[in-house]
Amino acid sequence: MASLMSLNRTGNSIITSNFKARIPAHSSALPLKPISSSPQNPPPKLLCTYALPNHQPTNKPRVFRRQTNSTHPPKQHNGQNLTGTQLNTQNANYPQTENFTVVHSGVDLMGLCEEGKIREAVEYMGQGVCAEYGVFCAMLSSCGKTKSLEVGRRVHDLLARSKFGGDVELNNKLIEMYGRCGSMRDARRVFDRMRERNMSSWHLMINGYAANGQGRDGLLLFERMRKVGLRPVGETFVAVLSACGSVEEGLMYFELMKKECGIIPGIEHYLGVIDVLGKFGHINEAEEFVDKMPIEPTAEVWEALRNFARIHGAIELEDRAEEMLAALDPSKAITDKIPTPPQKKQLAVNMLEGKNRVSEYRSTNPYKGDAYEKLKGLNGQMREAGYVPDTRYVLHDIDQEAKEQALLYHSERLAIAYGLISTPARTPLRIIKNLRICGDCHNAIKIMSKIVGRELIVRDNKRFHHFKDGKCSCGDYW
Numbered sequence: 001m002a003s004l005m006s007l008n009r010t011g012n013s014i015i016t017s018n019f020k021a022r023i024p025a026h027s028s029a030l031p032l033k034p035i036s037s038s039p040q041n042p043p044p045k046l047l048c049t050y051a052l053p054n055h056q057p058t059n060k061p062r063v064f065r066r067q068t069n070s071t072h073p074p075k076q077h078n079g080q081n082l083t084g085t086q087l088n089t090q091n092a093n094y095p096q097t098e099n100f101t102v103v104h105s106g107v108d109l110m111g112l113c114e115e116g117k118i119r120e121a122v123e124y125m126g127q128g129v130c131a132e133y134g135v136f137c138a139m140l141s142s143c144g145k146t147k148s149l150e151v152g153r154r155v156h157d158l159l160a161r162s163k164f165g166g167d168v169e170l171n172n173k174l175i176e177m178y179g180r181c182g183s184m185r186d187a188r189r190v191f192d193r194m195r196e197r198n199m200s201s202w203h204l205m206i207n208g209y210a211a212n213g214q215g216r217d218g219l220l221l222f223e224r225m226r227k228v229g230l231r232p233v234g235e236t237f238v239a240v241l242s243a244c245g246s247v248e249e250g251l252m253y254f255e256l257m258k259k260e261c262g263i264i265p266g267i268e269h270y271l272g273v274i275d276v277l278g279k280f281g282h283i284n285e286a287e288e289f290v291d292k293m294p295i296e297p298t299a300e301v302w303e304a305l306r307n308f309a310r311i312h313g314a315i316e317l318e319d320r321a322e323e324m325l326a327a328l329d330p331s332k333a334i335t336d337k338i339p340t341p342p343q344k345k346q347l348a349v350n351m352l353e354g355k356n357r358v359s360e361y362r363s364t365n366p367y368k369g370d371a372y373e374k375l376k377g378l379n380g381q382m383r384e385a386g387y388v389p390d391t392r393y394v395l396h397d398i399d400q401e402a403k404e405q406a407l408l409y410h411s412e413r414l415a416i417a418y419g420l421i422s423t424p425a426r427t428p429l430r431i432i433k434n435l436r437i438c439g440d441c442h443n444a445i446k447i448m449s450k451i452v453g454r455e456l457i458v459r460d461n462k463r464f465h466h467f468k469d470g471k472c473s474c475g476d477y478w
Helices: 013-018 084-093 109-114 118-126 133-146 149-160 168-180 184-193 199-211 215-227 234-243 247-259 267-279 283-291 299-311 315-328 330-337 369-384 400-408 411-422 439-452
Strands: 062-066 100-104 349-354 357-362 429-433 456-459 464-468
Touching (some): 168 199, 199 215, 247 267, 299 315, 411 439, 439 456, 439 464
Antiparallel strands (some): 349 357
16 A cells, blocks of 8 residues: 655644635724623634644533635625624524534544544544543554554644643654654654653654664664663663664674673563574574573574574574474464465555545556556666666566566556656655565665655555665665
8 A cells, every 4th residue: 555645734724714704805904802701792602622722622512613615705684794793693693504514522532443433533623522532542553553644643733732742652652653654754753842751752763763774763862862861771672673784783782781781681682683683694693693592592583593594595494493493382383384275366556645635556457647658757767777677576477578567567666656746746655565565676666766856665564665865774675
């Protein structure tokens, strides 16, 4: 699935702009007089508590909101224009007119969240329905799981204008949500504006950087954490090890944890070092590290070692790790040996989100028009920049030219092509894909990012890939 964000955040101006039609055209210089409260002259009612800063929500039974498409002139009564006070009185007596939408404050926002209707709940909140603490928690968790960055930003706006805007735990959930949606810029903005932080705030930021292939920024944040006087704990180094961009960094921070911080490594820290060694291809060192562990390796350790041995073709180590894994947890080893029916092949689906709409692309769709032409033009520029199609990723028994054509129309490339012609220049494109990105598309999108001068963010079923200036945040390992 693919998403692109180019939405402007809503503000208090929507309330004032909706009611400009109330003022007659000839009264632009009317003097403003304070309105006193009396039975004959009741005070005006608030329209939306979310539109007022520092206002505490009340249990008003109804909220009235003017329709934005109304362009009627000032209403007349018996041939005479009504004054502002008379209009307020008339609206209080006859609230359900054709120009107003009535929203009841008894809306069950939590029920909507539990049903997955987050957008509907957000719409009600935008019209003035107040949300409790648990509703914001449920909304942010849902946005993070579904990678709904647009909706998450709207929830963020509503949270900032609510009485819970300064809550540390809710701000932590904002950081986590943005990290899951691949927008570490937004996460860092929330982090930097927090008046109070706890250790979880730092851990979420470092983990978010690591998950988005920006481990260097995560390590810099860790060093800043030490400079401000915060003492790292065991959980801190789990996040730090996941952010390491080289074997040397991983081993250095592992030793720092033990010697300078006095933290006794747990199995999660040993797994972190094995992950660092394995993902950079140091399989033999990973095996030696496991053999020298002062604690007995668990099934998780042997499973990680087996997986890395399988990736890098170390057959003997894979067999050894398989045997040890079978001895500790037979279910994990036996499951791989049981013959299972072949899975039904999934269609590649991408989604591009922007301009308040979501467009879906499938590999079986007949792509024509401007997006098709844009992709063909990009292909020519990519070849001039050194792109050579890697036809190993086409498993069909067809000739070389047909294989190259098949690679050209992979769904993520078509989603990017459409995004390039339908969104403003230089804005990032966000693609969410339901399958793992192939190696050829990975190389092609790196070159695309350099040609078009945009950040192309692709989330496949494994991780985020941030393509920018011809490079990917994953370091070509995923």
